Amino acid sequence: MPFVWKLLAKLKLKLLTQGHRTNRWKKKGEMTKKNINIALIGNPNVGKTSVFNQLTGLNQQVGNYPGITVEKKIGFCKLPNNIKANVLDLPGTYSLNASSVDENVVIELLLNKNDKLYPDVILLVTEIENLKRNLLLFTQIKDLEIPTILVINMIDRMKYKGITLDIPYLENQLKTKIALVSSRKGIGIEELKNVITTYKTISTEPCLNASSIDEVYFNNLQKTFPNQSLYKLWLVVTQDVNFVNLNRTILKNNSFTKTNSELKRLQQKETIKRYQFINETLKIGQKIDASSATDFRSKLDSLLTHKVFGYVIFFFILFVIFQSIFEWSKTPMDFIDRTFAALSSTSSEKLPPGAFTNLISQGIIPGIGGILIFIPQIAFLFLFISVLEESGYMSRVVFLMDKIMRKFGLSGKSIVPLISGTACAIPAIMATRNIENWKERLITILVTPFTTCSARLPVYAIIIGLVIPDKRIFGIINMQGLTLMLLYLIGFGMAILSAFVLNKVLRLNCKTFFVVEMPNYKLPMFKNVAINVVEKTKAFVFGAGKIILAISVVLWFMASYGPGEKFNNAESILLSKTENSTLSKFDFKNKVASYKLENSYIGIMGKTIEPVISPLGYDWKIGIAIISSFAAREVFVGTLATIYSVGGSENDTTIKNKMAAEINPDTGKKIFNFASGISLLLFYAFAMQCASTLAITKKETNSWKWPLGQLVFMSSFAYVVAFIAYQILK
């Protein structure tokens, strides 16, 4: 199903963005009005992204903010009266007091009038059930004097929750226009579009005077910077944000400067002041008839967070996820593998022989195959993770696991990174941002790469297929599946164990601030989940794909060319050596190919490190694969594919068959036997072979110390474990 979506999304995106671009060029030439900028802002869990999806359809682009890894989603939307709009979906935030990089993005954009995306109008998305809390952010945004429309989402639940709203009163008090929508049911979207077109008529007056909490201080502040809006000044004083036009040091070193603790007290006063206004407004503007509200939520809560059933359900869900990922993705993965093997041999037969054909059939095609084979598993993993998050279940797991995780120096919130780490460590490490305690967050970042990410899967899959018999124990449990499950458990176990050690070793004193919202349960929306899966998979395939493709092309060159006599005169050297033997023409050709590979650049590299890795049971070909996979472990299979394609003369068998047939010329035994296979599995389970993870650790911890620690510790640990395993088993 995701493939269909992806295709559709791509097609539609292409068509619409092309249309959009030509329009824009035309407009530019005529020097008429440009697209207006709409920014979507709101608390997490209010359905902001589904409002975004409703407004823009699939016409959206996902990128990153420059320098930071916060997702930037922009879409395009056609409004009535021929107005076109860029719609920006900003990260969810509870207030303008930022506590993470994601939230900083929101403030920095709103403070910078020169930003290309500075909004002409803000859609402040709230939901009907948490209106009180949602309005806090609204009153803050209102102080920035940008036209702001209050969008109240999930109105389809109004009746069911017994809530009624006095819209004219609320519009008057909050000095704005209100749009009632249900992004789930698609209600009110057209009306919302109409309201947006009238954005110029919306009052930019604040709805309360927050500066009355300390008149003297705010008067002084305003006097020092007479040209700036007072609330912006206040944000710059209290937040750690970059703001081009204001010098924070001047702001901080004034005669009237306050200490951090005084500032925090003022922030509390400000929050109380805002809530007073909100409570008074809602007392009149909102009526709740509690008797008509149903109790589904609390019943589900007591089941899902039950001291026995809670854990049983959680582990059952995990089990189902992993089981289905392997069952469901097996077929498409085999299909991709076979297709690319066939494509490779067809292209080498059909294209005119030569270096270029070799590059295509032996370098590029196996390389691309090595990337695409990931798609099924990654898509399934992201599918499950986004369903768990969208439904609100993930917060219950956080609640359930917090006390246990804390024993290991982690937080309940570490569960999310540890689970998403099974897809990819990069988004997982980004997901640690909402862990408030720095020590818990750091430990989570450091141990997450131990969880079995999807890049390890193809390595595991191929080696398990080679060395573990495809038999069943007691008639039901498949041994290969069992091995895979054990490897996942080893990954988790190692993550927990090293967290425990780090917790004892690291001497960091951090205040524990743990707040987690328990959102209402929602049925995940197909469209949201589908878009999420498509975007994440796309990002992974293109991100990792570039590296894998580049490495496989480089590898092909290094395997196809070599220095000096031995490589160039391989045929004549071998001819003189085998003069007396009776080799068939076919066997001779094979011998030449493998001799050439041995003396190619890559062969020389592999041979050089062979003494280091032979105690682990690996030959120089595996050595090459290990070297090349230090940047990204998924390259392992691709590398072996390239090496065996170059080395062999037959192209029609799959990589797995070629590997199974590989024999050590010294011992006459199979290269991929039980001992070396287990040793390889363990090596890949523990070694830090992912440049992107190291880069993200550097970014998130702001220091090279931690990623280097990961690299050295994990890799040497992997070496030792693999060594012990091979020596015992051989």
Add this chain to the structure above:
Amino acid sequence: MQTTIANLKKGERAIITNFDVEAIPLKLLEMGCLPGNMVELIQIAPFGDPLYLNVNGSHLAIRMETAREIEVEIIDPRT
């Protein structure tokens, strides 16, 4: 009766009376944990920690150590 959130029983309601601002994350204040607002203990996690609360209409969970810092006045269940 004067106590802290940490001592509430499941299902009990109370009014927040006082706390030390330094000991409470700002995010908690923003979610409505302010003097004068009502808090209800919905659920206690297995092993006694964290606590699942309804504060001023917001559903959220906090740890015991934060809960101990927030003083409350229990509302008489009969009224």
